[in-house]
Amino acid sequence: MTQAAMPKGDVWTYDDFAPGLALKTVTVVLDQAKLDLWAQVYGSVDGATLPQGLLVSAMVEAFIASGQPRPKGNIHASQSLRFTGVCAALNDELVVTASCADKEIKKDRKWVTIRTEGTIGGQVVCHGDFLIIWKL
Template structure:
């Protein structure tokens, strides 16, 4: 278990709090992993699923250390249609939208926004049941 003083607990989250921007390179290594799972494509555009995978990587990296046992309860995402291409760097910002205790569970809603080349390509909310 990580140092308790540094651990992101429910009590530390505040509505409107930002966790910064994490840059995720959509490089040849990531493309090779994608192709291994889903097969080759002639398109230079990033598949939506790859944008979601990058968003999850940024969300996990932005809020550390985390307690064990969190539950990713839901997510709602909206894609803008702006282009993102392989070899772009996605800038993904993460924030706390709100938090609430309900039926003994600690719910935290996180906002995410992904941009490529200065254009927003996706926005969304991740809802988690926070373990500590």
């Protein structure tokens, strides 16, 4: 785990972010418990490879964990994700780096872009930007 920036106060606020700021690197294990949860929400899983959506879930989990605690009521406004075509397998460890790519205030709303990249065994499997309307 890398030494990551921390918020100045009790929660991450808009003022804590700066483009280029590295957040916490998070490892998510794509284990049977997660696959079981996935199946409870989205239905049965077929095939030898893990569902692509489980990879997306793990990217979201890592994004959430990369900067905690955060204010209540943030809004997910848009999302980009690039899938490289690398398959994930059960019990793979997805290592996700996250950083602030941009921030701006528009119409009194605080917009923060968090850039993420997920790798398995050193290979990039997925990367993308979370655009969030930050509450504080």
